[in-house]
Amino acid sequence: MSDLTVQPQRKIIHIDMDCFYAAVEMRDNPEYRDIPLAIGGKVDRRSVLSTCNYLARRFGVRSAMPSYKAKQLCPELVIIPGRMQVYVDISKQIRAIFERYTDLIEPLSLDEAFLDVSECKLFQGSATYIAQDICRTIFEELQLTASAGVASVKFLAKIASDENKPNGICVIPPDKISAFVKTLPLKKIPGVGKVAQQKLADKGLYYCADVQQYPQSKLLKEFGKLGGALLDFSQGIDRREVQPFRERKSLAVEHTFSYDISGEIQCTEKLIPLFEELTKRLQKILDEKMVVKMGVKIKFSDFSIKNTERQSTELSITSFKVLLHHLLHKSPVKPIRLMGISVGLAPRKEQQKAVQLNLLE
Secondary structure, three states: OOOOOHHOOOOEEEEEEHHHHHHHHHHHOHHHHOOOOEEOOOOOOOOEEEOOOOOHHHHOOOOOHHHHHHHHHHOOOOOEEEOOHHHHHHHHHHHHHHHHHOOOOEEOOOEEEEEEEOOOHHHHHHHHHHHHHHHHHHHHHHHOEEEEEEOOOHHHHHHHHOOOOOOOOOOOOOHHHHHHOOOOHHOOOOOHHHHHHHHHHOOOOOEEHHHHHHHHHHHHHHHHHHHHHHHHHHHOOOOOOOOOOOOOOOEEEEEEEEEEEEEHHHHHHHHHHHHHHHHHHHHOOOOOOEEEEEEEEEEOOOOOEEEEEOOOOOOOHHHHHHEEEEEHHHHOOOOEEEEEEEEEEEOHHHHHHHOOOOOOO
C-alpha cells in the first residue's frame, strides 16, 4: 500500500445540508419550526420517511424508518408530503453558491457535495475559512444551515461533515489524520453497511486500528475489494479525486405496493409497468449508453431484501421474467411489499451506436 505522503495534497470540503427537506419546510412554514416534523407518506406500514428534523430525532425517529414506527416513537410527530421540485430548485441555488468558490464540484445528492478548493485563492487558500464562508453564505441567502467537513481526502471530509451536526464544521488537518483514523469506527466509513459491519466484527475488526494490525493478505482474501479499500482507508489514504461529472452506470425503477403481493403470477403482473417505466427513462440515454446487465430486486414484508442479476445486452420483458422466476424460486415464501428492476450501463462504442436494443420484445 502506498504511503500517505506520496498523495497529491488536496483541500477537499464536504458540504451536507442539515435535514434538508425538513429544513426547507420549517423555513417556509413557521408552524413547523418548533414541532417534531418528518417528510414522508401516509402513516401505514407501506410508507417510509425520507427525512426528519432534529427535534424528531431526539425520539429516535430516523430517515428510511416506516411511518407507523416513527409515530409509535413520537406520537406528536407531524408527517407531511414532500415538495420535490422545490427541493430541486433550492439545490440548484446551493450549487450556484458552490460555483463561486470552485468548478470542481461532485454532487452526491440534492443536499450534499464534495468540493475541491485546492486552487481557490480566497482567504489565502484556507479550506477551513472557505468552508465557513460557504456555510455562512448559504444561511444568509437561503436561511438554511449546512455542516462541513474539511480534509485532504474525500472519505475523511465526508466523515468530518457529520461530526458536529447540525450547523457545524470539523477539520482534519494532514498532520492529525494518523491519530484520527486509529480511533475511527469502521462503521463510519462510507460503503461499510450493516452486513459488512457484522462480517468485520466476526473477525474482531471494529476500528481502523484493528485493520492496521490485521494481516493484509488475510484481509484481502476474506474481504476482497472491500478489504483493499479498508487497507487504504485505515491509513488515511483515498486516491479518489473530486469528479465534476459523474458518469451514470446504472438505472433502476422500483415500486412499493399499497398491499402485499405473493406468487409469481402477481409479481409478473407488477413487472410490466416497471418495465414500461424503465424503458421510457432509458430512451433518453441509449444514444450514449448500452445495457450490459439486468437485475431484479424484491423486498419482503419483514423488510428483508433479495436480488439477482446477470450480464446481458438484450433488454426485454422476457429476460426480466426469467430473472424474477429464478429469484422467487430460491427465496423464502413470504409476502412481498416492493419490487424493482435495474440495468447496468456502459458507454456505447461508435460502431455500436447504429444498433438499437429491442425494447418492445
